[in-house]
Amino acid sequence: MTIAVVKPGLQSTLQSRPRVGLRHQGVPASGAADPLSLALANKLLGNPWDAAAIEATLLGPVLRFDVDCAFALTGATASATLNGSAVAAHETLFANAGDQLVIGAIEVGARVYISVAGGLEADEILGSTSTYLQAGFGGLQGRALQSGDTLVPLGNEAAFLQTPDEFRLPVFTSWGLRACIAAETDLLDEASSAVLFDTNWRVGRRADRMGLRFDGPSLSVSSEGRMPSAGVVPGAIQCPEDGKPYVLSVDAGTVGGYPRIAQVARVDRHVLGQLRPGDHVRLLRREPDEALAELATKVEYWREWLPQIDEII
Amino acid sequence: MLTRCGDDLFTISVASPADAQALAAHLRRSGHWLEVIPGIDSVVVRFDALQTPAEEVRTALESTLEKGVEPLYFGNEIIEIPVFYGGDEGPDLDALCATTGLTAGEVIELHTSREYTVDMIGFTPGFAFVGGLDDRLRVPRRKEPRQRVESGSVGIADGRTGLYAMASPGGWSIIGRTPLQLFVPGADEPFVLRAGMRVRFRAVEADEL
Numbered sequence: 448m449t450i451a452v453v454k455p456g457l458q459s460t461l462q463s464r465p466r467v468g469l470r471h472q473g474v475p476a477s478g479a480a481d482p483l484s485l486a487l488a489n490k491l492l493g494n495p496w497d498a499a500a501i502e503a504t505l506l507g508p509v510l511r512f513d514v515d516c517a518f519a520l521t522g523a524t525a526s527a528t529l530n531g532s533a534v535a536a537h538e539t540l541f542a543n544a545g546d547q548l549v550i551g552a553i554e555v556g557a558r559v560y561i562s563v564a565g566g567l568e569a570d571e572i573l574g575s576t577s578t579y580l581q582a583g584f585g586g587l588q589g590r591a592l593q594s595g596d597t598l599v600p601l602g603n604e605a606a607f608l609q610t611p612d613e614f615r616l617p618v619f620t621s622w623g624l625r626a627c628i629a630a631e632t633d634l635l636d637e638a639s640s641a642v643l644f645d646t647n648w649r650v651g652r653r654a655d656r657m658g659l660r661f662d663g664p665s666l667s668v669s670s671e672g673r674m675p676s677a678g679v680v681p682g683a684i685q686c687p688e689d690g691k692p693y694v695l696s697v698d699a700g701t702v703g704g705y706p707r708i709a710q711v712a713r714v715d716r717h718v719l720g721q722l723r724p725g726d727h728v729r730l731l732r733r734e735p736d737e738a739l740a741e742l743a744t745k746v747e748y749w750r751e752w753l754p755q756i757d758e759i760i
Numbered sequence: 761m762l763t764r765c766g767d768d769l770f771t772i773s774v775a776s777p778a779d780a781q782a783l784a785a786h787l788r789r790s791g792h793w794l795e796v797i798p799g800i801d802s803v804v805v806r807f808d809a810l811q812t813p814a815e816e817v818r819t820a821l822e823s824t825l826e827k828g829v830e831p832l833y834f835g836n837e838i839i840e841i842p843v844f845y846g847g848d849e850g851p852d853l854d855a856l857c858a859t860t861g862l863t864a865g866e867v868i869e870l871h872t873s874r875e876y877t878v879d880m881i882g883f884t885p886g887f888a889f890v891g892g893l894d895d896r897l898r899v900p901r902r903k904e905p906r907q908r909v910e911s912g913s914v915g916i917a918d919g920r921t922g923l924y925a926m927a928s929p930g931g932w933s934i935i936g937r938t939p940l941q942l943f944v945p946g947a948d949e950p951f952v953l954r955a956g957m958r959v960r961f962r963a964v965e966a967d968e969l
Binding site for chain 1: 763764765766767768769771784788794795796797798799800801802803804806809810811814880881882883884885886887889901925926928943945946950951954955
């Protein structure tokens, strides 16, 4: 009564909700890098929004169902076939025992979410079943999936659902991220602070669950570049010694010693999970209260399809 | 000083790591905040803007700062941390001796001869920033951070001792290793150390690793 991992893809992990309230002990959030897409996948199966699902990065896995099982695909766009026939994202799909699901290379966006009825069995540590690779806990033995692994679905049936068009979260190759000034933005010299919000940044090759480097002009800070370690959360944009902005994502360390020059607003933090190397990003400057008003608007919009949106975003 | 540093973040500047920890512990007890992250000279508070408006958060934090908070107190207990110094476990001990002009024996003597306070836990689960290092052992971080520092490694940098509770990249000068497991993920109490606790290092032989 399991699902076999035939090929794992580039980096596939089991993810659910973030770990919250433990950063003072050094425990990062983890959880789906794009939690909205995780919730959308689980919705199609009648699961709680945070049931553990596969988060596949850039190249999807090949899975063999050894049990009849409903599943769903959301997130980035990628070709997907079940026994050789194309299957669509954003609707409940039904596999029979023996069926093979092949998710190809991701075309636009960075992460596909594969959820199954009931969610997948995963190790719960510190309040979540999400995988945290650096410490090796959560998910499946704290690591990325490997060929030969077996996954255990906790359900099998689900009613057919389709995500309404207006809730199919789009993915792009050029993005705008709403961001506010942060604790050390004033350390940027005048030219750099103009450049930060006026550059079409390119997502660098170093783009993972820890964080993403932006390629473009080098920024300079007026201090010597390091400061006493201070708390950071996902979405923090640091200016490391090389002057290239580095945006922290869900697995980033909980404190940092580099100047925090901007903060991606909560309304757009889920987008970080879909940025891939080569994508373009503009930082859209917002006053903090303006960003919160936009968050409130977004939450109202999504509540109709995802009633738990307050917790998801 | 209280500053908004993001749409759902405030940062509070404080005078010392002890002040940061005391304020953070107080704020955490209220249960109102998603994260309360003490740093070396600051506390970052992340609030749930969908539950509490920012102005209400500001007022609540200001009121706490006005009233002041109790210092953290962990009693007289001193946690002893066994360390094997040098060798493959402490690959930077020789370089540290060269920089400071001390012998390995003198470094170990200085490092084990006093009590320290855990200033902060953070970066990775259980990583401890231990304050109070002798000035003669003061060195900056390494210019080239290592891609992997082993779990249990004991490093020094910027006047502190860093204890790697798990393997991670790192830029501290590694002088030894402790066999003590500082982070046990599945345990009821996964963290051996908390900020504010007092510790002492004791030199041990390789067979105790």
